[in-house]
Amino acid sequence: MAAALQIGLVFETPGTYPKGPGDPDDYAAEYEPLETIRALQSAVAAIGHACVELGAPHDLLRALGEGALPPVDAVLSIAEGRGTRNREGWVPSLLELAGIPLLGSDALTLSTSLDKAWTLERVAAAGGRVLPYAVLDASDEVESAVLPAAFPLFVKPRWEGTAKGIHAASLCHDRRALSRAVEEVTERYQQPALVEAFAPGPEYTVTVVGNGPPRVLPTLQRALEADTGIGIHALERPGAPAPPPGGYHHVTPGTLEPALEQELEAASIRAYEALECQDFARLDFKLDREGRACFLEINPLPTFAPDGSFGILAELAGQPYAAFVGEILALGLERLGLAPGAQEGAAR
Numbered sequence: 001m002a003a004a005l006q007i008g009l010v011f012e013t014p015g016t017y018p019k020g021p022g023d024p025d026d027y028a029a030e031y032e033p034l035e036t037i038r039a040l041q042s043a044v045a046a047i048g049h050a051c052v053e054l055g056a057p058h059d060l061l062r063a064l065g066e067g068a069l070p071p072v073d074a075v076l077s078i079a080e081g082r083g084t085r086n087r088e089g090w091v092p093s094l095l096e097l098a099g100i101p102l103l104g105s106d107a108l109t110l111s112t113s114l115d116k117a118w119t120l121e122r123v124a125a126a127g128g129r130v131l132p133y134a135v136l137d138a139s140d141e142v143e144s145a146v147l148p149a150a151f152p153l154f155v156k157p158r159w160e161g162t163a164k165g166i167h168a169a170s171l172c173h174d175r176r177a178l179s180r181a182v183e184e185v186t187e188r189y190q191q192p193a194l195v196e197a198f199a200p201g202p203e204y205t206v207t208v209v210g211n212g213p214p215r216v217l218p219t220l221q222r223a224l225e226a227d228t229g230i231g232i233h234a235l236e237r238p239g240a241p242a243p244p245p246g247g248y249h250h251v252t253p254g255t256l257e258p259a260l261e262q263e264l265e266a267a268s269i270r271a272y273e274a275l276e277c278q279d280f281a282r283l284d285f286k287l288d289r290e291g292r293a294c295f296l297e298i299n300p301l302p303t304f305a306p307d308g309s310f311g312i313l314a315e316l317a318g319q320p321y322a323a324f325v326g327e328i329l330a331l332g333l334e335r336l337g338l339a340p341g342a343q344e345g346a347a348r
Contacts, residue, residue, distance in 0.1 A: 004048055004049050004050055005049040005050070005073040005074065005333070005338060005339075006049070006050050006052050006070070006071060006072045006073050007044050007049050007050065007051050007052065007072065007073065007074055007075070007076060007103075007329075008051075008052045008053075008054045008069075008070070008072035008074070008075035008076070008100075009037070009040060009041070009044075009051050009052065009053055009054060009075070009076050009077075009078075010054045010055065010056065010057060010059075010060055010075060010076070010077040010078070010079045010091050011031075011032055011036075011037055011053075011055075011056065011077075011078050011079055012031040012032070012056045012057075012078075012079050012080060013031055013032060013033060013034060013037075014028040014031045014033065014238070015028075016028075016031060016056045017031075017082050022190075024164070024165070024188045024189060024239070025239040025240075026162075026164045026165070026237065026238060026239025026240060027164075027239070028238070028239065029162045029163075029164050029237050029238045029239045029240075030080040030161050030162040030164070031080060032078060032303065032304075032305065033305075035305070035306065036078070036303065036304055036305045036306070037053075039304065039305070039306045039321060039322070039325070040076065040078070040304055040325070042321070042322040043304075043321070043322045043323075043324075043325035043326040043329060044076075044326065044329065045322070045326075046320075046322040046323050046325075046326035047326040047327070047329060047330050047333075047339075052070050052072055054069070054070070054072075054075065056079060057079050057081055057090045057091050057094070060091060060094055060095075061094060064094060064097075064098055069098070072100065073101070073338055074100070074101040074102065074103055074332075074333065074336055074338055075091070075095055075100055075101070075102055075103065076102075076103040076104065076329065076332075077091040077092065077095075077102065077103075077104065077301075078301065078303075078304060079091050080161065080301065085111060085114050085115050085158075085159035085191070086107075086111045087114075088107075088110035088111060088114050088301050089106075089107030089108070089110050089111045090107075092104075092105075092106050092107035092110060093107045101336045101338065103279055103329060103332040103333070103336070104278060104279050104280065104300065104301065104332065105275075105276070105277045105278045105279070105281070105300040105301070106278070108276075109275050109276050109277055109278070109300055110300055110301055112275060113275050113277075113281075113297075113298050113299070113300055114159045114160075114161065115158060115159045116156070116158055116159065116194045116297055117133070117135050117158055117192075117194055119275065119297060119298060120133055120295070122274050122275060123270070123271045123274055123275075123295050123298075125274070126270055126271070126273075126274035127270060128267055128270050128271055128274070128295045129267070129292060129293065129294050129295060130294060130295050131148075131149075131196045131197040131198075131199055131288070131294050131296075132148035132149045132196070132197045133148050133194060133195060133196040133197070134146070134147065134148040134194075134195045135158060135192050135193070135194060135195070136182050136186075136192060136193050136195055137186065137192045137193075138182070138183075138186055139179045139180070139182045139183030139186065141182075142175055142178050142179040142182055143175060143179070147178075147195070148195060148196065148197055149196075149197035150197075151172065151173050151174060151178075152171055152172060152173050152198045153171075153172050153178055153195050153196065153197065153198060154170055154171055154172070154195070154196045154197070154198045155170050155172060155178065155181035155182055155185060155193050155194070155195050155196075156170060156185070156193070156194050156196075157185050157189040157191055157193065157194070158185075158191050158192045158193065158194045159191055160189060160191075161299060161301075162237060162303075163231070163233060163234035163237050163240075164189070164237075164239075165184075165185055165188070165189050166230070166234040166235075166240075167234075167235060167240060167241045168225075168228055168230065168235065168241075169181055169184075170230070171198060171228050171229075171230060178195070181193070182195070197288075198229075199286035199287060199288040199289070199294050200229045200288075200289060201229075201253070201254070201286060201287025201288060201289070201291060202221060202224070202252070202253050202254025202286070202287050203221070203222040203224060203231050203254075203284065203285070203286045203287075203296075204219050204220065204221055204222065204254070204256070204264055204284070204285045204286075204293070205219070205220050205222055205282055205283065205284050205285075205309060206219050206220075206264050206265065206268040206282070206283045206284075206285070207280070207281070207282050207283075207302070207309055207310070207313060208268050208269065208272045208277070208280070208281050208282075208283065209279065209280045209328045209331055210279065210280075210328075210331040211278055211279065211331065211335045212335075213269075214269060214272050214273070214277075216265040216268055216269060217313050218313060218316055219256060219261050219264050219265070220309060220312060220313070221252050221254050221256060222252075222284075223250040223251065223252050224250070224251050224252070224253065225248045225249065225250070225251075226248075226249040226250070226251045227249070232248060232250055235248055236248065254287070260293065263293050264285055264293055267283075267285065267293060267295060268283045268285075271283055271295055271298050272298070275298055275300070277298070277300045278300075278332070278335065279328070279329075279331060279332035279335065280300070280302065280328055280331075280332075281298055281299060281300040281302065282298070282299045282302040282309060283295070283297070283298045283299070284296040284297050284298075284299075304325060306321050310324065310325055310328075
């Protein structure tokens with residue numbers, strides 16, 4: 001039996017960074033609760049290794065600078081960083097400088113994929129179907145801007161995750177509403193706004209794991225808000241505006257026929273490889289008015305929350321969360337040459 005490895009874990013919780021005077025209410029939406037940290041520790045233990053808590057990115061920086069980092073064979077980072085579009089690359093870059101192997105994608109992939117405009121450009125160049133889009137820097141551009149499509153249009157921050165900055169008013173039906181939405185993004189999130197054509201159809205999320213070749217896990221349909229067609233996950237996230245009286249009404253209007261699932265799987269592998277992802281990533285798609293699957297975004301730093309996609313996929317596979325996620329992490333260790341071969345199971 002191979003010797004146990006020491007796997008470092010870098011993470012942030014909602015209390016890692018204090019809320020600043022200019023921060024939006026959802027500034028901490030991407031950071032994980034302790035339940036996720038404990039779940040990942042159990043996944044590392046499930047494949048026979050030890051998990052070493054390294055704290056947040058600044059803790060890692062301090063430990064490296066002081067020569068006080070505990071000995072680790074590799075590091076898993078779920079740290080999102082803060083403020084810039086390079087924030088998800090903080091930890092991978094520090095580890096690269098220190099010569100410490102990283103589970104998951106590298107800094108360049110993480111920074112590129114966080115920038116939604118760059119991601120769409122790269123995926124489209126690889127042959128993926130994306131929605132028409134434009135980038136607007138300030139609300140005063142809206143009146144004169146050449147818009148990417150007819151209304152309705154959808155507005156989101158250019159480089160945020162976990163649906164930050166998205167709410168019911170992100171769906172715009174005229175230039176006046178578009179101007180307000182763009183102004184909110186540029187002022188509240190201090191970045192350009194991505195303006196896309198709105199795909200009204202069902203939404204699906206696909207998880208890809210492994211390397212050479214990567215493997216696609218079962219496609220999941222996401223619930224939508226009945227009136228707008230916006231994903232419920234975006235409207236009910238931490239820090240989102242309060243729901244209307246009576247709450248949101250959930251619908252799952254799609255039927256996942258074999259041909260559609262095959263289309264989503266092929267599109268997911270194309271995007272995963274175009275962004276040069278490693279070990280794991282989650283991709284989101286929505287069907288347009290013609291029923292065609294359109295790529296929305298890819299997240300090579302997905303949440304590992306046990307009640308999220310990985311928990312659902314583990315249940316579908318008939319496995320405990322720890323065993324299922326442990327097998328996915330083992331695929332990364334195999335890529336790094338630190339494991340003789342990932343175990344058979346859901347990730348295979």
